[in-house]
Amino acid sequence: MGKLFAIILTIIALASAYPIVVHKYVQPVDISTHGHAIDEQLSDTMAEAGFAFLGAQLLLAFFVWKFSNRKDGSKVTHLPGGAKLMVATAFILVGTEVLALGVLGQKAWADVYFTPPKPDALQVQAQAGQFAFYFRYPGADGKFAPLHPDKIDEGNGNYFGLDPANDVDARDDIVTGELAIPINREIHLLMHAKDVGHSFYVRELRIQQDFVPGLDLSLHFTATQPGRYEIVCTQLCGLGHYNMKAYLNVLSQEDFDKWLKEKATEQ
Amino acid sequence: MRMKQAYLAGLTMLVASVIATYAAPGGGTISGKVTYEGTPAKPKPIDMSKEPSCAKQHATPVMTETVVTGPNNSLENVVVYVSAGAPDENAPSQPVRFDQKGCQYIPHVLAFQVNQTLEIANDDQTSHNIHPLPKINREWNKSQPPGTPPMTDKYDKPEFIPVKCNIHPWMHGNFAVLKNSHYAVTQGEGSFTLANLPPGKYTITAWHESYGDQTQDVTISGSEAKTVNFVFKAKPY
Numbered sequence: 001m002g003k004l005f006a007i008i009l010t011i012i013a014l015a016s017a018y019p020i021v022v023h024k025y026v027q028p029v030d031i032s033t034h035g036h037a038i039d040e041q042l043s044d045t046m047a048e049a050g051f052a053f054l055g056a057q058l059l060l061a062f063f064v065w066k067f068s069n070r071k072d073g074s075k076v077t078h079l080p081g082g083a084k085l086m087v088a089t090a091f092i093l094v095g096t097e098v099l100a101l102g103v104l105g106q107k108a109w110a111d112v113y114f115t116p117p118k119p120d121a122l123q124v125q126a127q128a129g130q131f132a133f134y135f136r137y138p139g140a141d142g143k144f145a146p147l148h149p150d151k152i153d154e155g156n157g158n159y160f161g162l163d164p165a166n167d168v169d170a171r172d173d174i175v176t177g178e179l180a181i182p183i184n185r186e187i188h189l190l191m192h193a194k195d196v197g198h199s200f201y202v203r204e205l206r207i208q209q210d211f212v213p214g215l216d217l218s219l220h221f222t223a224t225q226p227g228r229y230e231i232v233c234t235q236l237c238g239l240g241h242y243n244m245k246a247y248l249n250v251l252s253q254e255d256f257d258k259w260l261k262e263k264a265t266e267q
Numbered sequence: 268m269r270m271k272q273a274y275l276a277g278l279t280m281l282v283a284s285v286i287a288t289y290a291a292p293g294g295g296t297i298s299g300k301v302t303y304e305g306t307p308a309k310p311k312p313i314d315m316s317k318e319p320s321c322a323k324q325h326a327t328p329v330m331t332e333t334v335v336t337g338p339n340n341s342l343e344n345v346v347v348y349v350s351a352g353a354p355d356e357n358a359p360s361q362p363v364r365f366d367q368k369g370c371q372y373i374p375h376v377l378a379f380q381v382n383q384t385l386e387i388a389n390d391d392q393t394s395h396n397i398h399p400l401p402k403i404n405r406e407w408n409k410s411q412p413p414g415t416p417p418m419t420d421k422y423d424k425p426e427f428i429p430v431k432c433n434i435h436p437w438m439h440g441n442f443a444v445l446k447n448s449h450y451a452v453t454q455g456e457g458s459f460t461l462a463n464l465p466p467g468k469y470t471i472t473a474w475h476e477s478y479g480d481q482t483q484d485v486t487i488s489g490s491e492a493k494t495v496n497f498v499f500k501a502k503p504y
Contacts, residue, residue: 129436130433130436131433131434131435131436132317132435132436132437133317153333154431154436154437154439155331155332155333155429155431155437155438155439155440156308156311156331156333156439156477157311157313157331157437159436164504165502165504171504176314177313177314177315177316177317178314178316239396239410239433239434240394240396240433240434243317243318243393243394243434244317245317246316246317247316247317266311266312267311
């Protein structure tokens with residue numbers, strides 16, 4: 001019976017590892033310059049966790065196989081040092097693993113969060129609100145006009161709370177429902193939450209960042225492949241959370257300029 | 268001969284209907300046009316791409332309806348009603364219907380009477396959350412998944428109530444809850460007619476969701492027809 005258990009344990013462990021080893025679940029296409037570092041990090045994490053998992057399961061199966069059905073009545077022996085040593089060893093092993101992943105991953109993280117965007121990066125403001133994303137481009141003057149929450153009038157297309165009647169800078173701001181960006185140009189995304197916490201997640205960009213009310217967070221990234229990708233909110237934000245999404249449209253510089261001009265006339 | 272009979276019958280019906288409309292005992296009429304002067308704000312296209320089931324219902328993007336204008340500076344969606352001079356009336360028994368179709372409210376401005384049954388229907392393949400924002404009446408917000416029967420409600424005090432959808436931020440409409448049946452909502456030509464007014468002195472109010480309201484006093488004697496026009500000052504922003 002013990003030997004059967006060891007066999008089943010081995011089969012389960014190997015069968016669980018199989019789809020990961022043969023890359024059955026492929027990553028979605030990566031369209032960003034920093035995405036490969038995130039993918040490598042994920043892959044390293046998976047390999048490390050996978051080896052630990054397989055090692056532990058196979059070792060368990062080995063002991064079950066070797067010491068099951070003992071008929072000679074010999075006494076059970078333990079590793080020297082008892083539970084204390086076992087806990088200390090586990091602590092050191094797991095700690096080393098976590099530290100190693102942190103050290104390996106710090107570059108991927110730092111590229112996105114600790115490096116400032118280039119001075120010529122295109123600034124776009126993203127606003128998350130229940131339950132839609134809206135985006136704002138600074139227009140011809142290159143300036144984002146200040147926001148006045150009391151001026152928000154969504155039925156009239158004023159999602160940000162601009163005050164064009166009194167504020168000249170606001171008159172050329174371009175507000176859109178989709179995030180169009182030029183290809184191969186760095187984007188500096190200024191993140192603004194209108195009400196509660198939300199999240200900006202584009203899996204092809206390998207970016208997932210929370211919006212926090214009251215905090216001016218920002219992101220920078222460069223998209224390398226044209227196409228239309230989904231932006232979804234991944235932070236439960238209320239009744240319509242399931243429905244909160246927008247689209248990222250990566251265009252050639254020429255198409256982007258045309259698009260922006262067209263949007264400017266709609267304001 | 269047969270032609271002549273038909274002609275006579277038609278004429279009789281026409282005359283009868285004109286008499287019924289305009290010459291009812293004490294039936295004065297106030298009609299007119301609502302226009303704007305100046306430059307109104309431009310309607311903006313609405314991006315519905317996050318709700319594909321709605322987006323595909325519109326060949327061209329839906330425009331914002333806060334200010335809708337027609338030919339010759341006419342102004343749509345203005346509620347013209349008798350705000351003083353006419354007695355309060357009981358609500359008619361037939362309900363009014365407020366539709367959610369293609370992620371838009373139809374009509375954009377719905378006028379009805381105090382205690383009249385309001386039916387709200389969801390014709391879309393997506394959930395809506397109707398949230399009227401009254402200040403005097405009772406406030407509520409309710410979800411309405413696709414395929415559910417229309418919900419009903421009543422308002423017991425007169426008020427202009429903005430309506431929004433908590434799921435689709437661009438959806439915006441208005442309820443005009445009025446005390447009597449003498450009201451009209453202007454359409455494409457900006458014209459309105461308030462019929463069957465007994466002789467008396469009336470205050471006529473024209474209300475627009477963005478431009479506010481204006482009033483004019485009118486005295487009706489007998490079955491006369493009077494003309495009242497309203498001109499709103501439009502703002503570009």
